[in-house]
Amino acid sequence: MKLIAALPARAASLSLALMAAMGTITTTPAYSGDASPEALVNGLNAVFGQHNARASHAKGLCVKGTFMPSADARSLSKAAQFTASVPVLGRFSMGGGNPKVPDTARPAPRGLAVRFDLGTGKSSDLVMLSTPMFFAKTPEQMLGFLQARVAGADGKPDQEKIKAFAAANPDTTKQSAWLASHPIPASYAGTSYWAVHVFTLTNAEGAATIVKFKAVPQTGEVGMTDDEAKAKSPDFYGEDMKQRLAAGPVSFDILGIVGEKGDPADDPTAVWPEESRRSVKLGTIAMTAIEADAACDAIIFDPANLAAGISGPANDAIFAVRSAAYAISQSRRTK
Numbered sequence: 001m002k003l004i005a006a007l008p009a010r011a012a013s014l015s016l017a018l019m020a021a022m023g024t025i026t027t028t029p030a031y032s033g034d035a036s037p038e039a040l041v042n043g044l045n046a047v048f049g050q051h052n053a054r055a056s057h058a059k060g061l062c063v064k065g066t067f068m069p070s071a072d073a074r075s076l077s078k079a080a081q082f083t084a085s086v087p088v089l090g091r092f093s094m095g096g097g098n099p100k101v102p103d104t105a106r107p108a109p110r111g112l113a114v115r116f117d118l119g120t121g122k123s124s125d126l127v128m129l130s131t132p133m134f135f136a137k138t139p140e141q142m143l144g145f146l147q148a149r150v151a152g153a154d155g156k157p158d159q160e161k162i163k164a165f166a167a168a169n170p171d172t173t174k175q176s177a178w179l180a181s182h183p184i185p186a187s188y189a190g191t192s193y194w195a196v197h198v199f200t201l202t203n204a205e206g207a208a209t210i211v212k213f214k215a216v217p218q219t220g221e222v223g224m225t226d227d228e229a230k231a232k233s234p235d236f237y238g239e240d241m242k243q244r245l246a247a248g249p250v251s252f253d254i255l256g257i258v259g260e261k262g263d264p265a266d267d268p269t270a271v272w273p274e275e276s277r278r279s280v281k282l283g284t285i286a287m288t289a290i291e292a293d294a295a296c297d298a299i300i301f302d303p304a305n306l307a308a309g310i311s312g313p314a315n316d317a318i319f320a321v322r323s324a325a326y327a328i329s330q331s332r333r334t335k
Contacts, residue, residue, distance in 0.1 A: 035321075041328045046150045048096055052333055053333055057093035060093035061091065062293050064287070066085055070284070079124060093112075102235075103235060104232050113127045122307070123307075126254075133194075134269055136171070137269045139317055139321045145169070148165040184226070190221055194215075198264075200310070219251075253284050257278075260277065268318050300326045
């Protein structure tokens with residue numbers, strides 16, 4: 001597989017210019033490394049094929065609603081979404097680059113991406129997974145993970161190559177082990193979602209707090225067994241969501257899991273022990289209706305698209321590469 005060694009400067013500049021025009025504040029650190037954003041998108045395409053869809057989380061469901069901040073949110077952050085209720089656009093999704101992956105797939109993490117509409121063309125994004133960790137610590141590790149899974153001449157990946165890579169890179173086994181040990185989500189609305197990176201919240205007085213964001217379904221988590229999954233249709237999540245929304249909003253509480261001294265802030269494969277960490281409710285997202293796919297397809301849900309009062313990690317190499325990789329993926333699917 002031929003991989004391009006560096007992201008063209010024009011693509012990176014375009015991504016930054018678009019975010020600047022939107023009035024957002026981005027906190028993406030400078031990226032440097034062998035596994036360029038374009039190489040990562042190529043790697044995803046090599047594993048899943050090229051489709052007129054996102055390179056990752058290709059299959060999704062677009063929704064809309066509102067976010068209502070809690071009384072405690074403003075004490076941690078001055079971000080606009082924590083000062084008043086704002087509209088949101090959301091996208092539930094299935095992990096991986098296959099737009100036809102069945103909703104019953106066990107190894108795929110589910111996703112929830114949210115855009116907070118702050119008015120006057122400004123926005124802030126929150127991108128989350130149904131696991132508390134990412135599957136790679138660095139872009140190089142992510143690229144190696146993908147390369148090990150490229151199908152051979154027989155149309156199947158080499159299992160020995162996959163095992164060898166996992167043995168040499170144990171961090172890449174954490175997410176799959178977590179997914180294997182938990183039930184398959186029975187609904188997009190019945191699973192928790194985590195933003196796998198560490199963020200810094202700053203309030204109006206300048207006090208800073210490091211947190212990990214988590215979305216918790218108000219109706220509780222609902223899973224299903226492998227046998228129960230066999231009885232479901234490949235696209236049952238969409239119908240389930242329509243039925244739920246017909247009965248009322250689908251709501252998630254957004255929590256800030258507060259970090260302590262020594263908690264890793266630059267490793268998206270690391271998990272903080274939530275049971276021993278203070279948790280602050282920052283507000284509630286209430287999804288109220290299905291939205292046209294075009295509304296979500298037209299934008300990038302970018303973890304680095306952040307309002308003043310929220311900043312991303314300075315030394316997280318995966319966080320650093322995401323904005324440019326998403327811009328490349330969008331440019332390909334909109335051609």
